[in-house]
Amino acid sequence: MSQVRKKFLISAGSVQEELVPFEAKRALVVCFFGRSGYGDVNCSSNIVDLILRRNVFSNSFEDDVSETAKGQIEGYYDEDLNTVFLNIRNPVDFSYMTRSMEEFHEDVQNKGFPIKLSEIKDTYARAVLFASLLSHILVMVEPTANFDISTIMFLKTLDNIRSRAKDCVSEAIRSVYGLPRTWAANGRPCSPRLLFLFLRLPLSIEQLKQFSSTKFETSVRKLETSLADKIYRLFRKSRVITNVSANSLLALPSSKPFVHVYRGTLNLKNRTEFMLDLLSHLCGDKVLVSENRFVNCSAETALRFFLEDHIEKGLMDGFDDNVSRHGITNIFELPSGEVWWKVVCRLYKCIMENVEVKEGTSTGKLSQILPSLKTMMGTDVKFSEIKCSKVLPLAIAAYQEGLPSHYTKEHHETKLAHAVALFSMHARGSMVEKYLAKLEEECVTIWGKGRRMCETLSLTGNPCINSIHRLPQEEKTDEE
Numbered sequence: 001m002s003q004v005r006k007k008f009l010i011s012a013g014s015v016q017e018e019l020v021p022f023e024a025k026r027a028l029v030v031c032f033f034g035r036s037g038y039g040d041v042n043c044s045s046n047i048v049d050l051i052l053r054r055n056v057f058s059n060s061f062e063d064d065v066s067e068t069a070k071g072q073i074e075g076y077y078d079e080d081l082n083t084v085f086l087n088i089r090n091p092v093d094f095s096y097m098t099r100s101m102e103e104f105h106e107d108v109q110n111k112g113f114p115i116k117l118s119e120i121k122d123t124y125a126r127a128v129l130f131a132s133l134l135s136h137i138l139v140m141v142e143p144t145a146n147f148d149i150s151t152i153m154f155l156k157t158l159d160n161i162r163s164r165a166k167d168c169v170s171e172a173i174r175s176v177y178g179l180p181r182t183w184a185a186n187g188r189p190c191s192p193r194l195l196f197l198f199l200r201l202p203l204s205i206e207q208l209k210q211f212s213s214t215k216f217e218t219s220v221r222k223l224e225t226s227l228a229d230k231i232y233r234l235f236r237k238s239r240v241i242t243n244v245s246a247n248s249l250l251a252l253p254s255s256k257p258f259v260h261v262y263r264g265t266l267n268l269k270n271r272t273e274f275m276l277d278l279l280s281h282l283c284g285d286k287v288l289v290s291e292n293r294f295v296n297c298s299a300e301t302a303l304r305f306f307l308e309d310h311i312e313k314g315l316m317d318g319f320d321d322n323v324s325r326h327g328i329t330n331i332f333e334l335p336s337g338e339v340w341w342k343v344v345c346r347l348y349k350c351i352m353e354n355v356e357v358k359e360g361t362s363t364g365k366l367s368q369i370l371p372s373l374k375t376m377m378g379t380d381v382k383f384s385e386i387k388c389s390k391v392l393p394l395a396i397a398a399y400q401e402g403l404p405s406h407y408t409k410e411h412h413e414t415k416l417a418h419a420v421a422l423f424s425m426h427a428r429g430s431m432v433e434k435y436l437a438k439l440e441e442e443c444v445t446i447w448g449k450g451r452r453m454c455e456t457l458s459l460t461g462n463p464c465i466n467s468i469h470r471l472p473q474e475e476k477t478d479e480e
Helices: 043-053 065-069 095-101 105-111 113-132 149-165 166-173 182-184 211-238 272-283 296-317 337-352 362-369 371-377 379-400 411-424 434-450 472-479
Strands: 005-010 028-036 073-077 083-088 135-140 193-198 259-261
Touching: 028 113, 028 296, 043 073, 043 083, 043 135, 043 296, 073 113, 095 105, 095 211, 113 149, 113 259, 113 337, 113 371, 113 379, 166 182, 166 362, 166 371, 182 362, 193 211, 193 296, 193 379, 211 259, 259 296, 272 362, 371 379, 379 411, 379 434, 411 434
Parallel strands: 028 083, 028 135, 135 193, 193 259
Antiparallel strands: 005 073, 073 083
């Protein structure tokens, strides 16, 4: 029997309902997302390749920066595991940011780095929200063995948007033929199970060699347990997860481990290092072989077993991560390839492209809900805008204080300079320039509405001290 492995992209222009990328009666969906460390290249892509034991997502040397900025998601269907693997190409990765600065240099100069960064974060947040409505398992990849506390606020923001947009999402996918009723009512096949993958141990390789294999494994398991306890307590206290998983953005498994620390050393080389090693190998250096990339085979096996354990559970019985005392019906659907792809196309247009599927229905409200995601993600920009909006009326009042009935351009510029100085003293952040332009425009409007002095020189050489006016012959010309 031939193995069917199909790679596809979920990006602008590629989501068409008639182009189903794979065929499957029942498939589980696993999505990888996260960050890469300094100097690393797309950690999540390398992890998926490691699990599948072949190059799937990391075989391209030149990533499309423009497509990544639009929230491109790579997909791959593996028939052996009956699983769809998704990989969100993170636009805030170190490797992407270093290349995108040249591409977006003009935008950064015009808008400022904080505003541009908030736009990039908004695109990434939409991609994660989009994937959470389609996946059964979410795997968050962290470059170190430290849990990033900002993840809590990120997930709470997405949960807020998801709960507000639930009816809109249901309306958008309700007409998909063959879609189960529970999926259509809840807007997603299940509450996705969140797993954590930490790529680097807190100890260096030289220090690890001092331990025996048993002591080393015991230390790593203690670290995993400590991280899992910390994450669970933080998620429960911040209400990222609740007793009823259907009411939350995601769920943590209660009977299986959800934290895995990679035991080996994953060498995530950049393109230059990879090509140099490949050239050296082709020229006859037998020392550089494939094990330079993935050092510890037992670490690969442990990682693969960790994920496949959850995949098998989902395919056989589904996930029931409710911890309520009362019996609650669990929601879990395994879609066919055709139905899943049609839902992908509908939701991508709604969430990523802001296209209304049906006019005059609740779907149109998505265009009003989703923009608030950008405001929630760009906290520094939001702070600056709030601060500047409070100072702007004070600066305008300072300009209007003690104004005569009409005054010269020189007096206007003096008062404007005083207002700008007051505004600059209290305003903060990246929105200062935008509100300075508003201040100048407002002051010019005040001066131009009946307060501008004529200043035209008379026959004696003295300027006119009346408000700006027209000569009698000019008024007749206007009437004609």
